[in-house]
Amino acid sequence: MKILIVDDFSTMRRIIKNLLRDLGFNNTTEADDGLTALPILKAGGIDFLVTDWNMPGMQGIDLLKTVRADETLSSMPVLMVTAETKREQIIEAAQAGVNGYIVKPFTAATLKDKIDKIFERIDAS
């Protein structure tokens, strides 16, 4: 299981990476916005995408839409971890096909809970 973490703040990438490692996900890679994430995703080998919303270049919501529109990537599980908390944004993300939505600041337990739920749903379908 290889996870791509996309966030423009290196500290947040590091926090997510460490928490994921604690949950047993040791294989992670990083990108600092949608534009740098896309080539990594397209190169293949990524099984799970964790992305922020508000980033320079390509924002997380656009990355999500691009991923969903790409034939080879469309089924990729996407977890959004963001400080964006407007209802309209959460609804937009849901409609764009996000698999989980975590608001910052978040706890390790929330991260685990959402990832577990995403896999439960994937296993069920």
Next chain:
Amino acid sequence: METQNNIELLEAARALVTALEADDEQQAQIHLANLTLAQESELFHDVGTLTRELHQSLSNFNVDSRLVDLAEHDIPDTRERLNYVITTTEEAAHKTLELIDNTLPLSDSLKLTAQNIEESWHRFRMREMGVDEFRSLSEEIESYLPNVKKHSEQIHENLLEMTQAQGFQDLTGQVIRQVISLVGEVEDKLVGLVKIAGKHQTKRPKDGNEVDLIKAEGPQINKDKPNVVNNQDEVDDLLSSLGF
């Protein structure tokens, strides 16, 4: 003053009429010149008043030379200060994360060895352990104890360093407080300017541009906004209401 002027004007006009009626061209010219002069002096008076008003307005702007100062010096300085906040908080976060990275393996190794020893010790107490095994357990305990001391010391040191790394809050807090006071000052000046410039302005209708509801805004400081969720539970509730 004005009445005096009018009387003089009236007298000059009458004299002009009299001269014209008397067909005295020379006198008429003189009175006409007097009249024109009076007119001109009134014009000069008006120009004087205008000049004074203009001067006053310019002086008012001069009082606000602080605005120029703000734009030329304080705002760029603030940009630098805010960048300092980003750099300092980033450094502190990385420093802390680094210390955590160094500490976790230490506590993990203490825990793991203690677990092994505990299991062996239990078997020893239950008399389930042979001599050789007991010898190796003794060696394990012997090497574990100095490790406990060494690792604990290192963990203690790391925790102290983590504490020190939190010093950024004081520094960045001071900078942010300065920025808040600067923003307040700019706001006051702008309100003053709007008052001066806005006297003759009528309200302009709002642009028809639609607000982008999903535009990224970063953390919401005002949690009372009706369209903002306040925590993960509210996010989950919203998503589940959408069939998630």
